[in-house]
Amino acid sequence: MLDRRFIRENPQAVKAAVRVKGIDLDVDELLSLDQASRELQRELDEAQTRRKSFAREFARADEAARERLRAEHDEQDEHLQKVRAELSATNERLQSLLLLTPTIPWEGTPVGPDDSANVTIKTWGEPPVFDFEPKDHVELLENRGWAEFARARKVAGERAYALTGDIVLLERAMLSYALDYLIERGSAVISVPALVREDPLIGNGQFPAHREETYAITADDLYLAGTAEVALVGLHSGEILDARALPIRYAGISPCFRREAGGAGRDVRGLIRVHQFEKVEQFVICAADDAESDAWHFEILGAAEHLLQGLGLHYEVVECSTGDMGAGKYRMNDINTWFPSLGRFRETHSCSSLHDWQARRANLRYRDTDGTVRFAYTLNNTAIATPRLLAALVENHQTAEQTVRVPEALRPYLGGRAEL
Known part of the structure:
Protein backbone atom coordinates (compact mmCIF):
# COMPACT_ATOMS: atom_id res chain seq x y z
CA MET A 1 0.00 0.00 0.00
CA LEU A 2 1.29 3.46 -0.88
CA ASP A 3 1.04 6.68 1.10
CA ARG A 4 -1.94 8.77 -0.01
CA ARG A 5 0.16 11.92 -0.22
CA PHE A 6 2.72 10.14 -2.39
CA ILE A 7 -0.05 9.07 -4.78
CA ARG A 8 -1.43 12.62 -4.95
CA GLU A 9 2.01 14.07 -5.66
CA ASN A 10 3.16 11.33 -8.08
CA PRO A 11 0.06 10.18 -9.99
CA GLN A 12 1.93 9.46 -13.22
CA ALA A 13 4.51 7.28 -11.49
CA VAL A 14 1.72 5.30 -9.81
CA LYS A 15 -0.16 4.95 -13.11
CA ALA A 16 3.03 3.70 -14.78
CA ALA A 17 3.54 1.11 -12.01
CA VAL A 18 -0.07 -0.02 -12.36
CA ARG A 19 0.42 -0.41 -16.10
CA VAL A 20 3.71 -2.33 -16.10
CA LYS A 21 2.66 -4.60 -13.22
CA GLY A 22 -0.70 -5.38 -14.83
CA ILE A 23 -2.76 -4.22 -11.84
CA ASP A 24 -6.51 -3.71 -12.30
CA LEU A 25 -6.71 -0.30 -10.63
CA ASP A 26 -8.22 3.04 -11.68
CA VAL A 27 -5.82 5.60 -10.21
CA ASP A 28 -8.06 8.51 -11.21
CA GLU A 29 -10.91 6.99 -9.21
CA LEU A 30 -8.58 6.59 -6.26
CA LEU A 31 -7.51 10.24 -6.48
CA SER A 32 -11.13 11.37 -6.73
CA LEU A 33 -12.05 9.34 -3.65
CA ASP A 34 -9.04 10.70 -1.78
CA GLN A 35 -10.15 14.28 -2.50
CA ALA A 36 -13.73 13.49 -1.50
CA SER A 37 -12.53 11.89 1.72
CA ARG A 38 -10.49 14.93 2.69
CA GLU A 39 -13.36 17.30 1.91
CA LEU A 40 -15.84 15.22 3.90
CA GLN A 41 -13.41 15.02 6.80
CA ARG A 42 -13.08 18.82 6.84
CA GLU A 43 -16.86 19.14 6.73
CA LEU A 44 -17.19 16.68 9.60
CA ASP A 45 -14.57 18.50 11.68
CA GLU A 46 -16.29 21.84 11.14
CA ALA A 47 -19.69 20.37 12.05
CA GLN A 48 -18.30 18.83 15.21
CA THR A 49 -16.69 22.14 16.19
CA ARG A 50 -20.03 23.88 15.64
CA ARG A 51 -21.80 21.26 17.72
CA LYS A 52 -19.44 21.81 20.66
CA SER A 53 -20.22 25.53 20.60
CA PHE A 54 -23.93 24.81 21.07
CA ALA A 55 -23.44 23.98 24.76
CA ARG A 56 -21.86 27.35 25.50
CA GLU A 57 -24.45 29.28 23.48
CA PHE A 58 -27.29 27.32 25.05
CA ALA A 59 -26.08 28.13 28.59
CA ARG A 60 -26.08 31.89 27.86
CA ALA A 61 -29.30 32.02 25.79
CA ASP A 62 -32.78 33.01 26.91
CA GLU A 63 -35.73 30.66 26.38
CA ALA A 64 -36.60 31.99 22.92
CA ALA A 65 -33.04 31.61 21.74
CA ARG A 66 -32.88 28.13 23.22
CA GLU A 67 -35.81 27.00 21.08
CA ARG A 68 -33.94 28.15 17.99
CA LEU A 69 -30.72 26.47 19.16
CA ARG A 70 -32.56 23.21 19.81
CA ALA A 71 -33.86 23.21 16.23
CA GLU A 72 -30.38 24.01 14.89
CA HIS A 73 -28.91 21.27 17.09
CA ASP A 74 -31.33 18.68 15.70
CA GLU A 75 -30.59 19.80 12.17
CA GLN A 76 -26.85 19.67 12.84
CA ASP A 77 -27.14 16.15 14.30
CA GLU A 78 -28.90 14.97 11.15
CA HIS A 79 -26.19 16.61 9.02
CA LEU A 80 -23.45 14.98 11.11
CA GLN A 81 -24.95 11.53 10.67
CA LYS A 82 -25.17 12.05 6.91
CA VAL A 83 -21.58 13.25 6.63
CA ARG A 84 -20.30 10.39 8.80
CA ALA A 85 -22.12 7.85 6.61
CA GLU A 86 -20.75 9.42 3.40
CA LEU A 87 -17.24 9.56 4.82
CA SER A 88 -17.39 5.94 5.98
CA ALA A 89 -18.56 4.72 2.56
CA THR A 90 -15.97 6.84 0.77
CA ASN A 91 -13.12 5.66 3.00
CA GLU A 92 -14.17 2.03 2.65
CA ARG A 93 -14.02 2.25 -1.14
CA LEU A 94 -10.79 4.27 -0.97
CA GLN A 95 -9.15 1.69 1.29
CA SER A 96 -10.11 -1.12 -1.09
CA LEU A 97 -8.28 0.71 -3.89
CA LEU A 98 -5.30 1.64 -1.71
CA LEU A 99 -4.80 -2.06 -0.97
CA LEU A 100 -4.33 -2.61 -4.70
CA THR A 101 -1.76 0.14 -5.23
CA PRO A 102 1.64 -1.25 -6.29
CA THR A 103 5.11 -0.30 -5.14
CA ILE A 104 7.02 1.68 -7.75
CA PRO A 105 9.49 -0.92 -9.12
CA TRP A 106 13.26 -0.59 -9.12
CA GLU A 107 14.42 1.33 -12.17
CA GLY A 108 16.43 -1.66 -13.42
CA THR A 109 13.44 -4.02 -13.39
CA PRO A 110 12.78 -5.58 -16.83
CA VAL A 111 9.42 -4.47 -18.20
CA GLY A 112 7.23 -7.31 -19.39
CA PRO A 113 3.92 -9.08 -18.83
CA ASP A 114 5.13 -12.24 -17.05
Whole structure:
Protein backbone atom coordinates (compact mmCIF):
# COMPACT_ATOMS: atom_id res chain seq x y z
CA MET A 1 0.00 0.00 0.00
CA LEU A 2 1.29 3.46 -0.88
CA ASP A 3 1.04 6.68 1.10
CA ARG A 4 -1.94 8.77 -0.01
CA ARG A 5 0.16 11.92 -0.22
CA PHE A 6 2.72 10.14 -2.39
CA ILE A 7 -0.05 9.07 -4.78
CA ARG A 8 -1.43 12.62 -4.95
CA GLU A 9 2.01 14.07 -5.66
CA ASN A 10 3.16 11.33 -8.08
CA PRO A 11 0.06 10.18 -9.99
CA GLN A 12 1.93 9.46 -13.22
CA ALA A 13 4.51 7.28 -11.49
CA VAL A 14 1.72 5.30 -9.81
CA LYS A 15 -0.16 4.95 -13.11
CA ALA A 16 3.03 3.70 -14.78
CA ALA A 17 3.54 1.11 -12.01
CA VAL A 18 -0.07 -0.02 -12.36
CA ARG A 19 0.42 -0.41 -16.10
CA VAL A 20 3.71 -2.33 -16.10
CA LYS A 21 2.66 -4.60 -13.22
CA GLY A 22 -0.70 -5.38 -14.83
CA ILE A 23 -2.76 -4.22 -11.84
CA ASP A 24 -6.51 -3.71 -12.30
CA LEU A 25 -6.71 -0.30 -10.63
CA ASP A 26 -8.22 3.04 -11.68
CA VAL A 27 -5.82 5.60 -10.21
CA ASP A 28 -8.06 8.51 -11.21
CA GLU A 29 -10.91 6.99 -9.21
CA LEU A 30 -8.58 6.59 -6.26
CA LEU A 31 -7.51 10.24 -6.48
CA SER A 32 -11.13 11.37 -6.73
CA LEU A 33 -12.05 9.34 -3.65
CA ASP A 34 -9.04 10.70 -1.78
CA GLN A 35 -10.15 14.28 -2.50
CA ALA A 36 -13.73 13.49 -1.50
CA SER A 37 -12.53 11.89 1.72
CA ARG A 38 -10.49 14.93 2.69
CA GLU A 39 -13.36 17.30 1.91
CA LEU A 40 -15.84 15.22 3.90
CA GLN A 41 -13.41 15.02 6.80
CA ARG A 42 -13.08 18.82 6.84
CA GLU A 43 -16.86 19.14 6.73
CA LEU A 44 -17.19 16.68 9.60
CA ASP A 45 -14.57 18.50 11.68
CA GLU A 46 -16.29 21.84 11.14
CA ALA A 47 -19.69 20.37 12.05
CA GLN A 48 -18.30 18.83 15.21
CA THR A 49 -16.69 22.14 16.19
CA ARG A 50 -20.03 23.88 15.64
CA ARG A 51 -21.80 21.26 17.72
CA LYS A 52 -19.44 21.81 20.66
CA SER A 53 -20.22 25.53 20.60
CA PHE A 54 -23.93 24.81 21.07
CA ALA A 55 -23.44 23.98 24.76
CA ARG A 56 -21.86 27.35 25.50
CA GLU A 57 -24.45 29.28 23.48
CA PHE A 58 -27.29 27.32 25.05
CA ALA A 59 -26.08 28.13 28.59
CA ARG A 60 -26.08 31.89 27.86
CA ALA A 61 -29.30 32.02 25.79
CA ASP A 62 -32.78 33.01 26.91
CA GLU A 63 -35.73 30.66 26.38
CA ALA A 64 -36.60 31.99 22.92
CA ALA A 65 -33.04 31.61 21.74
CA ARG A 66 -32.88 28.13 23.22
CA GLU A 67 -35.81 27.00 21.08
CA ARG A 68 -33.94 28.15 17.99
CA LEU A 69 -30.72 26.47 19.16
CA ARG A 70 -32.56 23.21 19.81
CA ALA A 71 -33.86 23.21 16.23
CA GLU A 72 -30.38 24.01 14.89
CA HIS A 73 -28.91 21.27 17.09
CA ASP A 74 -31.33 18.68 15.70
CA GLU A 75 -30.59 19.80 12.17
CA GLN A 76 -26.85 19.67 12.84
CA ASP A 77 -27.14 16.15 14.30
CA GLU A 78 -28.90 14.97 11.15
CA HIS A 79 -26.19 16.61 9.02
CA LEU A 80 -23.45 14.98 11.11
CA GLN A 81 -24.95 11.53 10.67
CA LYS A 82 -25.17 12.05 6.91
CA VAL A 83 -21.58 13.25 6.63
CA ARG A 84 -20.30 10.39 8.80
CA ALA A 85 -22.12 7.85 6.61
CA GLU A 86 -20.75 9.42 3.40
CA LEU A 87 -17.24 9.56 4.82
CA SER A 88 -17.39 5.94 5.98
CA ALA A 89 -18.56 4.72 2.56
CA THR A 90 -15.97 6.84 0.77
CA ASN A 91 -13.12 5.66 3.00
CA GLU A 92 -14.17 2.03 2.65
CA ARG A 93 -14.02 2.25 -1.14
CA LEU A 94 -10.79 4.27 -0.97
CA GLN A 95 -9.15 1.69 1.29
CA SER A 96 -10.11 -1.12 -1.09
CA LEU A 97 -8.28 0.71 -3.89
CA LEU A 98 -5.30 1.64 -1.71
CA LEU A 99 -4.80 -2.06 -0.97
CA LEU A 100 -4.33 -2.61 -4.70
CA THR A 101 -1.76 0.14 -5.23
CA PRO A 102 1.64 -1.25 -6.29
CA THR A 103 5.11 -0.30 -5.14
CA ILE A 104 7.02 1.68 -7.75
CA PRO A 105 9.49 -0.92 -9.12
CA TRP A 106 13.26 -0.59 -9.12
CA GLU A 107 14.42 1.33 -12.17
CA GLY A 108 16.43 -1.66 -13.42
CA THR A 109 13.44 -4.02 -13.39
CA PRO A 110 12.78 -5.58 -16.83
CA VAL A 111 9.42 -4.47 -18.20
CA GLY A 112 7.23 -7.31 -19.39
CA PRO A 113 3.92 -9.08 -18.83
CA ASP A 114 5.13 -12.24 -17.05
CA ASP A 115 8.11 -14.48 -16.35
CA SER A 116 8.91 -14.67 -20.06
CA ALA A 117 10.47 -11.20 -19.65
CA ASN A 118 12.71 -12.25 -16.73
CA VAL A 119 16.45 -11.82 -17.32
CA THR A 120 19.10 -14.27 -16.15
CA ILE A 121 21.86 -12.37 -14.32
CA LYS A 122 23.89 -15.25 -12.92
CA THR A 123 24.37 -19.01 -13.15
CA TRP A 124 26.29 -21.30 -10.82
CA GLY A 125 27.53 -24.82 -11.41
CA GLU A 126 26.82 -27.16 -14.29
CA PRO A 127 24.08 -29.72 -14.99
CA PRO A 128 25.08 -33.21 -13.87
CA VAL A 129 26.34 -35.58 -16.56
CA PHE A 130 25.11 -39.16 -16.17
CA ASP A 131 26.64 -42.28 -17.78
CA PHE A 132 23.28 -44.02 -17.35
CA GLU A 133 19.63 -43.18 -18.06
CA PRO A 134 18.62 -41.00 -15.09
CA LYS A 135 15.21 -41.37 -13.54
CA ASP A 136 12.88 -38.61 -12.48
CA HIS A 137 12.32 -38.24 -8.76
CA VAL A 138 8.91 -39.95 -8.81
CA GLU A 139 10.24 -43.18 -10.32
CA LEU A 140 13.31 -43.12 -8.13
CA LEU A 141 11.36 -42.55 -4.90
CA GLU A 142 8.81 -45.23 -5.75
CA ASN A 143 11.50 -47.74 -6.71
CA ARG A 144 13.21 -47.15 -3.36
CA GLY A 145 9.96 -47.31 -1.39
CA TRP A 146 10.46 -43.72 -0.27
CA ALA A 147 7.11 -42.29 -1.40
CA GLU A 148 3.43 -43.21 -1.46
CA PHE A 149 1.82 -41.11 -4.16
CA ALA A 150 -1.23 -43.22 -5.06
CA ARG A 151 -2.12 -44.00 -1.45
CA ALA A 152 -1.65 -40.36 -0.42
CA ARG A 153 -4.09 -39.31 -3.15
CA LYS A 154 -6.69 -41.63 -1.59
CA VAL A 155 -6.32 -39.58 1.58
CA ALA A 156 -5.98 -36.03 0.26
CA GLY A 157 -6.67 -35.95 -3.47
CA GLU A 158 -4.47 -34.71 -6.30
CA ARG A 159 -1.00 -33.33 -5.58
CA ALA A 160 -0.83 -35.17 -2.28
CA TYR A 161 2.23 -37.17 -1.28
CA ALA A 162 3.60 -39.17 1.62
CA LEU A 163 7.31 -39.72 2.19
CA THR A 164 8.77 -42.60 4.12
CA GLY A 165 12.10 -43.98 5.26
CA ASP A 166 15.42 -42.32 4.50
CA ILE A 167 13.91 -39.63 2.30
CA VAL A 168 12.10 -38.19 5.33
CA LEU A 169 15.43 -37.96 7.14
CA LEU A 170 16.98 -36.29 4.10
CA GLU A 171 14.17 -33.72 4.02
CA ARG A 172 14.63 -33.03 7.75
CA ALA A 173 18.36 -32.65 7.16
CA MET A 174 17.80 -30.00 4.49
CA LEU A 175 15.57 -27.93 6.76
CA SER A 176 17.98 -28.22 9.71
CA TYR A 177 20.88 -27.28 7.44
CA ALA A 178 19.08 -24.08 6.46
CA LEU A 179 18.12 -23.18 10.03
CA ASP A 180 21.62 -23.74 11.37
CA TYR A 181 23.18 -21.57 8.67
CA LEU A 182 20.72 -18.71 9.21
CA ILE A 183 21.18 -18.86 12.99
CA GLU A 184 24.94 -18.70 12.43
CA ARG A 185 24.36 -15.58 10.29
CA GLY A 186 22.40 -13.88 13.06
CA SER A 187 18.78 -14.80 12.39
CA ALA A 188 16.37 -15.53 15.22
CA VAL A 189 14.81 -18.93 14.60
CA ILE A 190 11.04 -18.99 15.06
CA SER A 191 8.24 -21.43 14.32
CA VAL A 192 5.00 -19.69 13.42
CA PRO A 193 1.32 -20.64 13.08
CA ALA A 194 0.13 -21.94 9.73
CA LEU A 195 -3.45 -21.04 10.67
CA VAL A 196 -3.86 -17.27 10.44
CA ARG A 197 -6.56 -14.63 10.58
CA GLU A 198 -7.51 -12.38 7.69
CA ASP A 199 -5.60 -9.31 8.91
CA PRO A 200 -2.12 -10.87 8.54
CA LEU A 201 -3.00 -11.92 4.99
CA ILE A 202 -3.97 -8.34 4.20
CA GLY A 203 -0.79 -7.08 5.84
CA ASN A 204 1.35 -9.55 3.93
CA GLY A 205 -0.36 -8.64 0.63
CA GLN A 206 -1.99 -11.99 -0.13
CA PHE A 207 -5.43 -10.43 0.30
CA PRO A 208 -7.44 -9.08 -1.41
CA ALA A 209 -5.91 -9.79 -4.84
CA HIS A 210 -5.01 -13.47 -4.31
CA ARG A 211 -7.74 -14.64 -1.99
CA GLU A 212 -8.72 -17.49 -4.32
CA GLU A 213 -5.25 -19.07 -3.91
CA THR A 214 -5.70 -19.49 -0.15
CA TYR A 215 -7.40 -22.31 1.73
CA ALA A 216 -10.16 -21.00 4.02
CA ILE A 217 -11.33 -22.57 7.29
CA THR A 218 -14.70 -20.82 7.21
CA ALA A 219 -16.08 -22.27 10.46
CA ASP A 220 -13.32 -20.51 12.43
CA ASP A 221 -12.63 -17.46 10.22
CA LEU A 222 -9.09 -18.72 9.70
CA TYR A 223 -6.91 -19.46 6.68
CA LEU A 224 -3.98 -21.75 5.90
CA ALA A 225 -0.91 -19.60 5.18
CA GLY A 226 1.18 -20.22 2.09
CA THR A 227 4.37 -19.00 3.75
CA ALA A 228 5.74 -18.13 7.20
CA GLU A 229 6.06 -14.57 5.90
CA VAL A 230 2.33 -14.06 6.59
CA ALA A 231 2.72 -14.66 10.31
CA LEU A 232 6.08 -12.87 10.47
CA VAL A 233 4.54 -9.68 9.10
CA GLY A 234 1.61 -10.09 11.48
CA LEU A 235 3.74 -10.61 14.59
CA HIS A 236 4.68 -6.93 14.73
CA SER A 237 1.54 -5.43 13.20
CA GLY A 238 0.28 -2.38 15.06
CA GLU A 239 3.56 -2.00 16.93
CA ILE A 240 6.00 0.88 17.15
CA LEU A 241 9.44 -0.69 17.45
CA ASP A 242 12.53 0.98 18.84
CA ALA A 243 14.99 1.86 16.07
CA ARG A 244 17.73 0.29 18.19
CA ALA A 245 15.97 -3.10 17.82
CA LEU A 246 16.37 -2.97 14.04
CA PRO A 247 17.13 -4.80 11.91
CA ILE A 248 15.07 -7.80 12.98
CA ARG A 249 16.07 -10.92 11.09
CA TYR A 250 13.97 -14.07 11.34
CA ALA A 251 14.43 -17.63 10.17
CA GLY A 252 10.82 -18.77 10.20
CA ILE A 253 9.85 -22.40 9.79
CA SER A 254 6.31 -23.60 9.17
CA PRO A 255 4.14 -25.92 7.12
CA CYS A 256 2.73 -24.07 4.12
CA PHE A 257 -0.42 -24.57 2.07
CA ARG A 258 -1.28 -23.34 -1.43
CA ARG A 259 -4.13 -24.19 -3.74
CA GLU A 260 -1.75 -24.14 -6.74
CA ALA A 261 -3.93 -23.91 -9.80
CA GLY A 262 -2.62 -25.39 -13.02
CA GLY A 263 -2.88 -28.39 -15.30
CA ALA A 264 -1.18 -31.75 -15.39
CA GLY A 265 2.19 -32.51 -16.95
CA ARG A 266 5.76 -33.44 -16.12
CA ASP A 267 6.45 -29.99 -14.65
CA VAL A 268 3.84 -30.57 -11.92
CA ARG A 269 4.54 -34.28 -11.44
CA GLY A 270 5.25 -35.77 -8.04
CA LEU A 271 6.80 -33.29 -5.62
CA ILE A 272 7.25 -30.33 -7.97
CA ARG A 273 3.91 -28.60 -7.38
CA VAL A 274 2.02 -29.70 -4.28
CA HIS A 275 -0.59 -28.25 -1.94
CA GLN A 276 1.32 -28.80 1.30
CA PHE A 277 5.03 -28.27 1.91
CA GLU A 278 7.53 -27.11 4.51
CA LYS A 279 9.74 -24.08 4.30
CA VAL A 280 12.39 -22.12 6.11
CA GLU A 281 11.75 -18.48 5.27
CA GLN A 282 14.12 -15.53 5.64
CA PHE A 283 12.39 -12.34 6.79
CA VAL A 284 13.91 -8.94 7.58
CA ILE A 285 12.46 -5.78 9.14
CA CYS A 286 14.82 -2.84 8.71
CA ALA A 287 14.88 0.95 8.82
CA ALA A 288 13.23 2.93 6.03
CA ASP A 289 16.47 3.43 4.15
CA ASP A 290 16.87 2.40 0.50
CA ALA A 291 20.57 1.62 0.79
CA GLU A 292 20.07 -0.53 3.89
CA SER A 293 17.21 -2.39 2.23
CA ASP A 294 19.36 -3.03 -0.86
CA ALA A 295 22.14 -4.41 1.33
CA TRP A 296 19.74 -6.80 3.07
CA HIS A 297 18.33 -7.88 -0.29
CA PHE A 298 21.73 -9.12 -1.39
CA GLU A 299 22.45 -10.58 2.04
CA ILE A 300 19.41 -12.87 2.03
CA LEU A 301 19.83 -13.64 -1.68
CA GLY A 302 23.43 -14.62 -0.96
CA ALA A 303 22.31 -16.83 1.93
CA ALA A 304 20.02 -18.79 -0.38
CA GLU A 305 22.81 -19.14 -2.95
CA HIS A 306 25.20 -20.38 -0.26
CA LEU A 307 22.72 -23.08 0.75
CA LEU A 308 22.25 -24.23 -2.83
CA GLN A 309 25.98 -24.32 -3.42
CA GLY A 310 26.38 -26.44 -0.29
CA LEU A 311 23.85 -28.86 -1.80
CA GLY A 312 25.82 -28.96 -5.05
CA LEU A 313 22.85 -27.85 -7.17
CA HIS A 314 23.14 -26.01 -10.48
CA TYR A 315 21.03 -22.83 -10.46
CA GLU A 316 20.39 -19.48 -12.10
CA VAL A 317 19.45 -16.12 -10.59
CA VAL A 318 16.96 -14.04 -12.58
CA GLU A 319 15.85 -10.44 -12.41
CA CYS A 320 12.07 -10.69 -12.34
CA SER A 321 10.02 -8.53 -14.67
CA THR A 322 7.37 -6.04 -13.67
CA GLY A 323 4.58 -8.43 -14.67
CA ASP A 324 6.05 -11.33 -12.69
CA MET A 325 7.03 -9.57 -9.47
CA GLY A 326 3.64 -8.79 -7.93
CA ALA A 327 2.14 -5.55 -6.69
CA GLY A 328 4.16 -5.07 -3.52
CA LYS A 329 7.65 -5.79 -4.80
CA TYR A 330 10.24 -3.06 -5.31
CA ARG A 331 12.75 -5.63 -6.56
CA MET A 332 12.51 -9.38 -6.96
CA ASN A 333 15.10 -12.00 -7.85
CA ASP A 334 14.12 -15.63 -8.31
CA ILE A 335 16.54 -18.53 -8.02
CA ASN A 336 15.72 -21.39 -10.35
CA THR A 337 17.28 -24.81 -9.73
CA TRP A 338 18.12 -27.40 -12.39
CA PHE A 339 15.86 -30.47 -12.78
CA PRO A 340 17.45 -33.18 -14.96
CA SER A 341 14.09 -34.86 -15.65
CA LEU A 342 12.73 -31.61 -17.12
CA GLY A 343 15.94 -30.50 -18.76
CA ARG A 344 15.43 -27.00 -17.39
CA PHE A 345 15.38 -24.82 -14.31
CA ARG A 346 12.41 -24.50 -11.98
CA GLU A 347 11.85 -21.77 -9.37
CA THR A 348 12.89 -22.76 -5.86
CA HIS A 349 13.52 -19.36 -4.21
CA SER A 350 12.09 -15.86 -4.47
CA CYS A 351 13.90 -12.87 -2.93
CA SER A 352 11.82 -9.70 -2.55
CA SER A 353 12.28 -6.15 -1.30
CA LEU A 354 8.96 -4.46 -0.51
CA HIS A 355 10.09 -1.17 1.07
CA ASP A 356 7.19 0.07 3.27
CA TRP A 357 4.38 -1.55 1.23
CA GLN A 358 3.71 -4.34 3.74
CA ALA A 359 4.43 -2.17 6.77
CA ARG A 360 1.75 0.35 5.78
CA ARG A 361 -0.80 -2.43 5.39
CA ALA A 362 0.17 -3.99 8.73
CA ASN A 363 0.81 -0.66 10.52
CA LEU A 364 4.33 -1.84 11.37
CA ARG A 365 6.37 1.16 12.49
CA TYR A 366 9.46 2.17 14.43
CA ARG A 367 10.54 5.27 16.34
CA ASP A 368 13.68 6.75 14.83
CA THR A 369 16.52 8.14 16.94
CA ASP A 370 15.13 11.67 16.45
CA GLY A 371 11.72 10.58 17.74
CA THR A 372 10.06 10.40 14.32
CA VAL A 373 7.72 7.46 13.82
CA ARG A 374 8.24 5.81 10.43
CA PHE A 375 6.96 2.76 8.57
CA ALA A 376 9.61 0.03 8.43
CA TYR A 377 10.91 -1.71 5.32
CA THR A 378 10.49 -5.48 4.90
CA LEU A 379 12.22 -8.16 2.82
CA ASN A 380 11.85 -11.90 2.43
CA ASN A 381 13.42 -14.85 0.67
CA THR A 382 13.20 -18.60 0.78
CA ALA A 383 16.04 -20.45 2.49
CA ILE A 384 14.87 -24.03 1.84
CA ALA A 385 11.44 -25.16 0.63
CA THR A 386 10.68 -28.85 0.47
CA PRO A 387 9.67 -31.08 -1.17
CA ARG A 388 10.39 -29.28 -4.49
CA LEU A 389 14.05 -28.74 -3.63
CA LEU A 390 14.18 -32.29 -2.26
CA ALA A 391 13.08 -33.51 -5.70
CA ALA A 392 15.87 -31.51 -7.33
CA LEU A 393 18.45 -32.89 -4.92
CA VAL A 394 17.37 -36.49 -5.50
CA GLU A 395 17.42 -36.11 -9.28
CA ASN A 396 20.77 -34.34 -9.43
CA HIS A 397 22.58 -36.68 -7.00
CA GLN A 398 21.19 -40.05 -8.10
CA THR A 399 23.46 -42.94 -9.02
CA ALA A 400 23.16 -45.81 -11.49
CA GLU A 401 22.27 -48.06 -8.54
CA GLN A 402 19.32 -45.77 -7.70
CA THR A 403 20.93 -44.52 -4.53
CA VAL A 404 21.31 -40.83 -3.71
CA ARG A 405 24.66 -39.24 -2.89
CA VAL A 406 24.39 -37.07 0.21
CA PRO A 407 26.03 -33.63 -0.16
CA GLU A 408 28.78 -33.13 2.40
CA ALA A 409 26.86 -30.26 4.01
CA LEU A 410 24.03 -32.63 4.96
CA ARG A 411 26.08 -35.55 6.23
CA PRO A 412 26.33 -34.32 9.85
CA TYR A 413 22.53 -34.49 10.04
CA LEU A 414 22.47 -38.08 8.75
CA GLY A 415 25.05 -39.69 10.99
CA GLY A 416 27.83 -39.09 8.50
CA ARG A 417 26.20 -41.15 5.76
CA ALA A 418 27.52 -40.31 2.27
CA GLU A 419 24.83 -42.25 0.38
CA LEU A 420 21.22 -43.28 0.95
